[in-house]
Amino acid sequence: MPSTTITQVARRAGVAPSTVSYVLSGNRTISEATRARVHLAIQELHYKPHAGARSLRAGKTNVVALVVPFYGWSSEPILMPYIYGVLDGAGQRGWNVMLVTSGEDASSLDQEAGSTLEEVVASRMVDGAVLMEVRLDDDRLEVVERLGMPAVALGLPLGPSTVPYVDFDFESAGRLCVEHLAALGHRHIGLLAPPPGAFEKNLGYAHRLWGAVAGALAQAGLAFHGLPVEPTLAGAKQALAHLLSEEPSLGALIVHSDALIGILMQALHQLGKVVPADISVVPIVWAELTKHVEPPLTYVNVPAVEMGRAAVELLAEPGPGGLLPATLVEGRSTSPPASTRRPRDS
Amino acid sequence: MPSTTITQVARRAGVAPSTVSYVLSGNRTISEATRARVHLAIQELHYKPHAGARSLRAGKTNVVALVVPFYGWSSEPILMPYIYGVLDGAGQRGWNVMLVTSGEDASSLDQEAGSTLEEVVASRMVDGAVLMEVRLDDDRLEVVERLGMPAVALGLPLGPSTVPYVDFDFESAGRLCVEHLAALGHRHIGLLAPPPGAFEKNLGYAHRLWGAVAGALAQAGLAFHGLPVEPTLAGAKQALAHLLSEEPSLGALIVHSDALIGILMQALHQLGKVVPADISVVPIVWAELTKHVEPPLTYVNVPAVEMGRAAVELLAEPGPGGLLPATLVEGRSTSPPASTRRPRDS
DNA sequence: TTGAAAGCGCTAACAG
């Protein structure tokens, strides 16, 4: 597969290799005539610069690492939209994306794996890194800092770090949910949180939403009932049973788990609970996942694709980063609680 | 960030650069003494060869492209396990994975995108490609053939192609389902197939399973009832209504849609159908997705992770490729039909 | 407005 080189293009166009290079980079003014001849030669020979040679010479690769931790499936959030966002953002800037695992926790990928992150950085295959699903105390932060690699965390870490982040405003999300439900008259609100594993792994979003909901409820003078839930039908049913025994007049649920919403609706149905007549439900979830469910949900959108894009943008144009705003979309899964409606009915 | 070069290592170890190279590659017998000195120097300086320089010199990159088509979300199969399999397989061989989109259909990623596949191949960033979700008439096959890039299709294309493939044995899968249900005594079996979009996009798996189920039913002397289903609750309910009007005594469902199984159980519940007492259900699905549902399902496992791994292996050790076998796992979502049970009961 | 030439870091002949 002997592929075309810049020298061949130069020869064909009757110019020096450097001229071809300058035509491509635009770093020099070139006469219209030669520019045309060079472009023609490029077309005819299907010339494409050799990425390796470029990276050797220029010291940059136009590749970013996308670092996905594989903690195991069950507690896995829905990664595809984030990946898609990163891919899209990178594409906008002409960057390519190297998918890399950080062999944290000797998870499924046991082997010698080690940190492929460290490898691609050390061998200068990438110019930057986007760290997905960043934990409060994520090891990868130390890695990129030590190696001096520009990086963006998708997820807000706890400690001070030079690595800027993009995350979702879970505080507002929690508050929006509580305020919406309280405005409808709900006084007994439960939180179905991500699985225990998400808390154990110090995934910030789990802790932050928990705190936000607890805080907003306290501020409204309401009691907090919540617990982590495994995203299985059995898990959902157990959780509901637990919450209902703790607070029999539970009238509303805030749900924070990518995989849980469909399952929860099923579990509620099996318990004979009608949404929203018997119980209101507000998930905090990527909008696309609400489409599989009935009734149309009132939900707080987690803009996963936008977050992925924002992470790449932050890599391109450094800054402190920040939180993407939470917005509540009104659907038909919430209504005033039965207790306040019945009087009117009768 | 001036990072260590082979020359610095050589100087530190008191040898020639080539010696360091040979120590690393093992292409020459080196005395134990120098080998040790070199290794020490490498450690001390944290030396890691420059990937760009290597690829320039060696003509290979140790990177494979993983080409994901983004057709849009609704008809999207669950890609993560395939991606994970590819990542894992690549990791085993010390390869890295470049995630690339093939800008097919001016889908969400409109822009000038074009085929990033063609770009990474032409600029020699990758040594091979794994094409995910290959269509019967996939454009990407022509691309890799034209550019002479080793590739493996994840999905069996229709026409003759020099590109080897890895796919799932949907023929056996369909047959297993029908035989299992027929053995239980079912005579009225329905197929809930992937969404219309999957057929329109010529995704082979949709067509193949459709044909397999139809064939197996015919062979068993049974009528075929099937239709494509959107993976939404509304879609599932419509489909069920349609099948039941076509065949009121429908007693079993074969379900082939990654996203549908949870939704279907919900829809059946809403229609007052108990699984398996009223209706048997056999999904063809990645095992992990059955964990969210009750009762424990009888299902045919689609070994998505293994398929991803197999694709990389096929890239490493070329061969004709083939189909991964279907296996039926017995759970509690199938039982003899009500009509054959009632006599015994009374 | 263009060319010539050096050199990025690495590997693989050649030479000892």
Add this chain to the structure above:
DNA sequence: CTGTTAGCGCTTTCAA
């Protein structure tokens, strides 16, 4: 068993 050297394809001084 080890060192010297050329050159992969590209960009960018330095010179004209």
